[in-house]
Amino acid sequence: MLIIDCPYCGERDETEFSYGGEAGIARPQHPESLTDAEWADYLFMRSNPRGPHRELWNHAQGCRRWFVAVRDTVTYRFSETAALQAGASGDAE
Amino acid sequence: MQNSRLPSGGRIDRKRPLNFRFNGHRLQGYAGDTLASALIANDVAVVGRGFKYHRPRGIIGSGAEEPNAIIQLGRGATAEPALRATQVELYEGLEASSVKGWPGVKFDLGAINDWAGAALAAGFYYKTFMRPAKLWKFYEHFIRRSAGLGTAPSLPDPDTYSHRNAHCDVMVVGAGPAGLAAAVTAARDGARVIIADEQSEFGGSLLASRESIDGLAAPDWVALQCRTLTNSKNVTLLPGSSVFGYYDYNFLGILQQCAIEPGAQNPGRIRQRLWRVRAKQVVLAQGAFERPLVFCNNDRPGIMLASAVSTYVNRYAVRPGRRAVVFTNNDSAYQASLDLHRAGVNVRCVVDSRPGGAGQIAESLREAAIPVHCGSIITNAYGRKRISAVEVARLDLSQRETLECDLLAMSGGWSPAVHLHSQAGGSIHWDDDRHCFVPAPSVQPNRSVGACNGTWTLATCLLEGHEAGLAAARNSGQRLPRDQFERTVSAAPKPANDAANEHATTPLWRVPGARDPERLPKQFVDYQNDTTVSDIRLAAREGYTSIEHLKRYTALGFGTDQGKLGNINGMAILAECLGKPVSAIGTTTFRPPYTPVSFGACAGESIGSLYDPVRKTAIHRWHEDQKAHFEPVGQWLRPSHYPVNGEDLQSAVQRECIATRNSVGIMDASTLGKIDVRGPDACKFLEWIYTHNVSKLPVGRCAYGIxxxxxxxxxxxxxxxxxxxxxxxxxTTTGGAAGVLAWMEKWLQTEWPQLRVHLTSMTEHYSTIAVAGPNSGRVIEKLGCDVDMSREAFPFMTFRSGNLAGVPVTLSRVSFSGELAFEINIDSRHALDTWLKLMEAGREFGITPYGTETMHVLRAEKGYVIVGQDTDGSVTPVDLRMNWLLSKDKDFLGKRSLARSDCKRSDRKQFVGLKAIDGKTVVAEGAQLVTGQPGRIPARIPIPIAGHVSSSYYSAVLQKPIALGLIRAGHTRVGETVLAIGSNGVEVPVEIVSPVFYDPKGERQNVQ
Known part of the structure; x- marks a missing residue:
């Protein structure tokens, strides 16, 4: 079972959290101007890398805040967790 | 009569004889025995049957690796299948039976497979039962019956199981020499230590050892270490506890046997406890498994691992045979011949495949006058239910000779138990000097020491354990000050004999034969799954050359023992077939659990009423008093109906429906999810979430939203x-409450953090009472209400705040039944009291409580959908004809997707009403809708499914059945007749109609 360092509450067991998928998937500003393929890319396509992965987590059984984490998809180790910056879909950049 | 019990010695209590039964026979053993040692004491040679060929099988090992002695313990409610006799402690009255063999282990009809063996080669089932496909169901019945180990009990388990969470600085797995040394050192350094060992007694191999350590006999040294640990406040000792899983972030699962005897003799006594341990540092000291040797008929009862023979003789004082031969490719098995010799067993010879034989220990055999045949092998074993002789030959197969014996102790070298290291994410690599897989550097904070690290000598095991205990303690936090530490922590323990002069193991993966393995008697690699050398060779010939493919094709390592004995030999034989080195083959993945874990232990206390939390509304007690029937909706318990005078469901629902339509009904709707949304940007936020125009909604009004x-x-x-x-x-819907709040929060926090909005769940703060029917307004007025209830002052889809019977409420004029109806939102503290007052006030109108069943019928009569019943995550609002809810003036979540080509298909499944042509059949919910005439469905396989029935009821007010469903292009097919086919296969013709069955003009919600 993972230990996840919630930026607001500190280290807690994985069971308190829920997973929110890849971070940085910003909702398009003008969906109506996109082609079906472009919209499908936003809707369905995710990067699925081997190695470090920026993703969203929610401390669902705790403070209920969403935050960004970098987790290695091979070792499952978290190298970083951080509060969301103002910006789209948890993109801290 | 324990004919094979040695007259003295062993760690058993001869003053405490224990009676037990095995396969119906009354037998006796002693306290301290395992079931396996007690069976050996009673000369029981056959303990089970092979999986595929049903050959008689005997005990091979003495611990978790045992593949043959798989037994069923107890019977009835406490029956436990698939246990290893080598790990079951004996207790008075124990009853056990073999899991294989019908009608019995001694005479097994399935043994005919042994002669028909050529037909049962690897892939037999795949190849034979593939075609014709429709006969599979017939084959399956017999194949299933012949598979599996044991019978699952059919009665509730009376025993109590428990869970415990623990944290420690240093977790030590295994209490053999290396583990004990590690635990004692870490404890002396002040670390919080947990040490677990799967055996009931700590000591591991030392319990059967004749070595001495620090001047003490090995078992006495063990006793001293255990006293030291027991007296340390910072140490938890867990004997009889298997560490079965090593998970992420140093999280370990341990199964502790708290009571060896099943059955709840003492209520509250705990049978097994599942520990969930988070450790800062882990020391793995699990030891190693001895490998069997692969030769013809190497599965016959009486053939045993050499280390197991030593364990039975020294630790349990039993004699596994009277005339023994030892067969080895390494030095360690020589000890078994000495142990047997001391126990008075006639050791005929040691057969060593190495031309040079053993090192220093060979001296001891010369003193004992035990002959050693170097450069020799055993090629065959004779005897079916117990070996009677073996064939010895030179390595080149010359000088063949038959030696009579009833015990063959074998050793093909050792395989470190790398399971937990590997589960923790560490890789393993093949060591060409030691001929085994050893742990590569670990990924998590753990260290492998002793035999599981490929370290064989006792002196080095003790040293590694000591050093790892120290390093783990130091790395887990601040420990003793240096000067104090040096006074406390002594040097590593040292054995008297450090056995430096050993000769190396020479690999012998498969004993050579005069002919191809296929033309010789069977040579078993995996005993539990009856995988033979020829199976592996066949798989390789057919192209299953990856070890993962080989495993699945031949079932090598697929048993409950997970190939603890056979896997390495199997990989090496595959390597030989492919002409590759063993290191090029790799290994299969190690997964938890290391040994099987009972469902009882997994469930722990979370059974019965503690299985899942139950949520009850503030009015729940009243429903119970009325003897309402309940149904679970999410975690909530909701009244489904309120039967009176012994009514069945159908009658109760019809009565409740009619009462509501004709006068007034009342329902506890408190489980609806309720979210308070406020802030300067609340409107802007909800515009994104909902499809309708939120900004156009005036204060004081309600709107239906999706x-x-x-x-x-x-x-x-x-x-x-x-x-x-x-x-x-x-x-929100009852079941969707938590998900919707989380969904809103996610968008608010991740996409629009600049919006100033607060979301608060109010689900439990407010209770909701729905009062529906033409007399609903009158009932509310009777309670004393300062809200003007007239139609003009309080129109449909508005709400008013006021006082009801002196309590602040919000009244909403909304309707899920099509009748005039009000929802009373009230602080949950006042809910029951207000409900009682409404029942009292409604008496003159015959107010009738109704449950979820009636609610479903009432809304279906009006064609209102229930999300999750009439929709399933693949239904758009257009499919439901809810286009009127989709704002054209703004963007909202999901809007762009409605313009995708797939959402615009004209043949999408669309929401319709369904009317049984015969006017009386209530079609089954879930029935498939098929285009065609009765008895004349187009003969195409598969039959094209046009849609399905999502809701179906008998409508009391309409006096006919009604149904809702989704069907391809349904909106354009009104008037068409299709067939509804349920699981009974009956074809019911139904007409596609409008989903609004009752009051299509919607006049009743304005009745005053």
Whole structure:
């Protein structure tokens, strides 16, 4: 079972959290101007890398805040967790 | 009569004889025995049957690796299948039976497979039962019956199981020499230590050892270490506890046997406890498994691992045979010949495949006058239910000779138990000097020491354990000050004899034969799954050359023992077939659990009423008093109906429906999800979430709203009330409440953090009472209400705040039944009291409580959908004809997806009403809708499914069945007749109609 360092509450067991998928998937500003393929890319396509992965987590059984984490998809180790910056879909950049 | 019990010695209590039964026979052993040692004491040679060929099988090992002695313990409710006799402690009255063999282990009909063996080669089932496909169901019955180990009990388990969470600085797995040394050192350094060992007694191999350590006999040294640990406040000792899983972030699962005897003799006594341990540092000291040797008929009872023979003789004082031969490719098995010799067993010879024989220990055999045949092998074993002789030959197969014996102790070298290291994410690599897989550097904070690290000598095991204990303690936090530490922590323990002069193991993966393995008697690699050398060779010939493919094709390592004995030999034989080195083959993945874990232990206390939390509304007690029937909705318990005078479900629902339509009904709707949305940007936020025009909703009004996923599919629905310019109150479905709040929070926090909005769950703060029917307004007025209830002052889809019987409430004029109806939102503290007052006031109108069943019928009569029943995550609002809810003036979540080509298909499944042509059949919910005439469905396989029935009821007010469903292009097919086919296969003709069956003009919600 993972230990996840919630930026607001500190280290807690994985069971308190829920997973929110890849971070940085910003909702398009003008969906109506996109082609079906472009919209499908936003809707369905995710990067699925081997190695470090920026993703969203929610401390669902705790403070209920969403935050960004970098987790290695091979070792499952978290190298970083951080509060969301103002910006789209948890993109801290 | 324990004929094979040695007259003295062993760690058993001869003053405490224990009676037990095995396969119906009354036998006796002693306290301290395992079932396996007690069976050996009683000369029971056959303990089970092979999986495929049903050959008689005997005990091979003495611990977790045992593949043959798989037994069923107890019977009835406490029966436990698939246990290893080598790990079952004996107790008075124990009853056990072999899991294989019908009608019995001694005479097994399935043994005919042994002669028909050529037909049962690897892949037999795949190849034979593939065609014709429709006969599979016939074959399956017999194949299933012949598979599996044991019978699962059919009665509830009376035993109590428990869970415990623990944290420690240093977790030590295994209490053999290396583990004990590690634990004692870490404890002396002040670390919080947990040490677990699967055996009931700590000591591991030392319990059967004749070595001495620090001047003490090995068992006495063990006793001293155990006293030291027991007296340390910072140490938890867990004997009889298997560490079965090593998970992420140093999280370990341990199964502790708290009571060896099943059955709840003492209520509250705990049978097994599952520990969930989070450790800062882990020391793995699990030891190693001795490998069997692969030769003809190497599965015959009486053939045993050499180390197991030593364990039985020294630790349990039993004699596994009277005339023994030892067969080895390494030095360690020589000890078994000495142990047997001391126990008075006639050791005929040691057969060593190495031309040079053993090192220093060979001296001891010369002194004992035990002959050693170097450069020799055993090629065959004779005897079916117990070996009677073996064939010895030179390595080149010359000088063949038959030696009579009833015990063959074998050793093919050792395989470190790398399971937990590997589960923790560490890789392993093949060591060409030691001929085994050893742990590569670990990924998590753990260290492998002793035999599981490929370290064989006792002196080095003790040293590694000591050093790892120290390093783990130091790395887990601040420990003793240096000067104090040096006084406390002594040097590593040292054995008297450090056995430096050993000769190396020479690999012998498969004993050579005069002919191809296929033309010789069977040579077993995996005993539990009856995988033979020729199976592996066949798989390789057919192209299953990856070890993962080989495993699945031949079942090598697929048993409950997970190939602890056979895997390495199997990989090496595959390597030989492919002409590759063993290191090029790799290994299969090690997964938890290391040994099987009972379902009882997994469940722990979470059974019965503690299985899942139950949520009850503030009015629940009243429903119980009325003897309502309940149904679970999410975690909530909701009344489904209120039967009176012994009514069945159908009659109760019809009565409740009629009462509501004709006068007034009342329902506890408190489980609806309720979310308070407020803030300067509340309106802007809800515009994104809901599809309708939120900004156009005036304060004081309600609106029905739906929300979509970004894929355009219906996610949830509910009623939105605008309490103020910046203040909304939205309801969700009962089951969707938590998910909708989380969904809203996610968008708010991740996509629009600049919006100033607060979301608060109000689900439990407010109770909701729905009062529905033409007399609903009159009942509420009777309670004393300062809200003007007249139609003009309080129109449909508005809400009013006021006082009801002196309690502040919000009244909403909304309706899920099509009748004039009000929802009373009230502080949950007042809910029961107000409910009682409403029942009292409604008596003159015959007010009738109704449950979820009636609610479903009432809304279906009106064609209202229930999200999750009539929708399934693949339904758009257009499919439901809810286009009127989709704002054209704004973007909202999911809007763009509605324009995707797939959402615009004209043949999408669309929402319709369904009317049984015969006017009386209530079709089954879930029935498939098929285009065609009765008895004349187009003969195409598969039959094209046009849709399905999502809701179906008998409508009391319409006196006919009604149904709702989704069917391809349904909106354009009104008037067409299709067939509804349920699981009984009966074809019911139904007509596609409008989903609104009752009051299509919607006049009844305005009745005054």
């Amino acid at each position: 929300m979509l996923g970004e894929d355009g599919m219906i996610k949830d629905d509910g009623v939105m009330s605008r309490l103020g310019e910046q203040h909304f109150y939205v309801t």
